[in-house]
Amino acid sequence: MRTHRLLLNGLGNVGRRFVQLLRERSELLEERHQVRVLLVGAADSSGAIYDPSGLDLDTLLRTKASERGVGELPGAVPGQAITCLIDHHGADLVLEAAPTNLWNGQP
Numbered sequence: 001m002r003t004h005r006l007l008l009n010g011l012g013n014v015g016r017r018f019v020q021l022l023r024e025r026s027e028l029l030e031e032r033h034q035v036r037v038l039l040v041g042a043a044d045s046s047g048a049i050y051d052p053s054g055l056d057l058d059t060l061l062r063t064k065a066s067e068r069g070v071g072e073l074p075g076a077v078p079g080q081a082i083t084c085l086i087d088h089h090g091a092d093l094v095l096e097a098a099p100t101n102l103w104n105g106q107p
Contacts, residue, residue, distance in 0.1 A: 001030060001034045002008040002034060002035055002036070003034070003036040003037075003038055004035065004036070004037050004038065004039065004092040004093055005040045005052075005090075005091045005092045005093070006037055006038065006041075006091055006092065006093045006094070007015050007039075007040065007041040007042070007043075007085050007086060007089075007094045007095070007096075008037050008041070008042045008043070008095045008097060009038060009042075009043050009044075009082035009083060009094065009095065009096050009097060009099070010043075010044060010096065010097035010098035010099065011042060011060070011064050011070060012044075012046045012097065012098075012099060013053075015042075015044075015095075015097035015098075016018050016061060016064050017061070018095065019039065019042075019057055019060060019061055019098060020061065022037060022039060022057065023057040023058070023061070024053065032057060036099070037093075038054045039054060039055050040052055040053075040055065040091060040096075041082075041085040041087055041089060041091065042055060042060060042070055043068065043070060043080065043081060043082040043085060044054040044064075044069050044070045044071070045078075046068075046069025046070055046071030046072065046078060047069060047071025047072075047076050047077050047078040047079050047080050048070060048071070048076065048077055048080040048081065048082060048085050049070050049071075049073050049075055049076035049085060050075075050085050050088075051065050051075070051079070052089070054089055059073070060073075061072070083092070084103055
C-alpha cells in the first residue's frame with residue numbers, strides 16, 4: 001500500500017469537508033486503490049499543527065465545530081503558517097483550502 005502524507009491549509013467549509021470525506025472514505029481508498037492518505041499537518045488563521053503519524057481527524061473536526069482554531073490544539077504552534085510546516089516537515093501533497101478573494105484570486 002502506498003501512503004501519501006498530506007498538509008492542509010485552511011479549515012473553513014472546504015477544508016473541513018475534505019477532512020470529513022477523508023475520515024469517511026479512507027477505508028475505501030485503502031481497499032479499492034491501495035492508497036493511504038495521511039493528514040500529517042494542518043493550518044488555519046490561528047496556527048498550525050503537525051504529527052508525523054497522522055492527525056486525529058475527529059479531534060480536528062470537533063475543534064473546528066466548536067469554533068476554535070488549530071492553534072488551540074495540544075502540540076500546535078499558535079500563529080504558525082502552513083509555510084513553516086512545508087519548510088520544516090514537507091509532505092507528498094499540500095491542499096490549499098484557505099479563503100480566496102474571488103475578484104483577484106489572492107488570499
